[in-house]
Amino acid sequence: MVAIVIALYVGVQFNHWFGNTPVNHYQIDEFSNLARSGFFELVVASCFLLALITTVSMISTKRNNKLVPLIKAPLLLLSACNLIVLCSAIEKMAIYIGRSGITANRILVLWFIAIIVVCIAGVVIKIISFSFRAFNFGCLAVIVLVCCLGFFNMDYYVAKNHIYLAEHHIIQNLEADMLSKLSYAATVPIAEYRDRLVTGESVNSTTRRQDRDTVIDILDRALARHERTIARSIEENPVMGFNFSRYYAERVLIE
Numbered sequence: 001m002v003a004i005v006i007a008l009y010v011g012v013q014f015n016h017w018f019g020n021t022p023v024n025h026y027q028i029d030e031f032s033n034l035a036r037s038g039f040f041e042l043v044v045a046s047c048f049l050l051a052l053i054t055t056v057s058m059i060s061t062k063r064n065n066k067l068v069p070l071i072k073a074p075l076l077l078l079s080a081c082n083l084i085v086l087c088s089a090i091e092k093m094a095i096y097i098g099r100s101g102i103t104a105n106r107i108l109v110l111w112f113i114a115i116i117v118v119c120i121a122g123v124v125i126k127i128i129s130f131s132f133r134a135f136n137f138g139c140l141a142v143i144v145l146v147c148c149l150g151f152f153n154m155d156y157y158v159a160k161n162h163i164y165l166a167e168h169h170i171i172q173n174l175e176a177d178m179l180s181k182l183s184y185a186a187t188v189p190i191a192e193y194r195d196r197l198v199t200g201e202s203v204n205s206t207t208r209r210q211d212r213d214t215v216i217d218i219l220d221r222a223l224a225r226h227e228r229t230i231a232r233s234i235e236e237n238p239v240m241g242f243n244f245s246r247y248y249a250e251r252v253l254i255e
Helices: 002-018 025-059 069-100 104-128 134-151 154-167 176-180 184-199 212-236 244-254
Strands: none
Touching: 025 069, 025 104, 069 104, 104 134, 104 154, 154 176, 154 184, 176 212, 184 212, 184 244, 212 244
């Protein structure tokens, strides 16, 4: 009965997933804000489903160390529904990111979704083959995802995405406050955008509400701050403070 109710709920999500497409600028803004709130609701629902599936699979009666078909079938249905809920959540977050841009928090939220997906995959295998060590699989997968997150250069992609949105007039301004919070990993996309403005190769010579000189001034101040940070890092930690972000930033600033 629970599986049937949740399947109906997922059917509603399917309708929202493939319908309600915005047709103009104002509807896009409203739709992206609704998508943001809907994303978190779907994540909570997904976590609830995962806890329900895991609990039922652990306490249910087993025969020959296997789940009985009467329990296995609805659990697999719930797992499929959960994956659909997560796909709908990711689609909603993609809509919001496409309108408002990438931030470190949004990247971390999507990383958390990846952990849930991995856990669901482990539980599904556990349902099919009860001897599978789902807990060990989940721990190993989380360690791998943590390592991937550690090697992912978030500030580089945050800056690149924000500059793209401002350069193509998707957002109104290039935000100096946002750029000031990024590390020197953002030096490369900032310098490349400045070069495009100076040489006239940029898609637009201004943002929607800022003239060319204002944009270049914001970029120059960001580059000057990164240059001071790198110089201090080289002076204090010439070896231990080395990383590829600093290496590429040095090359850009020297050129």
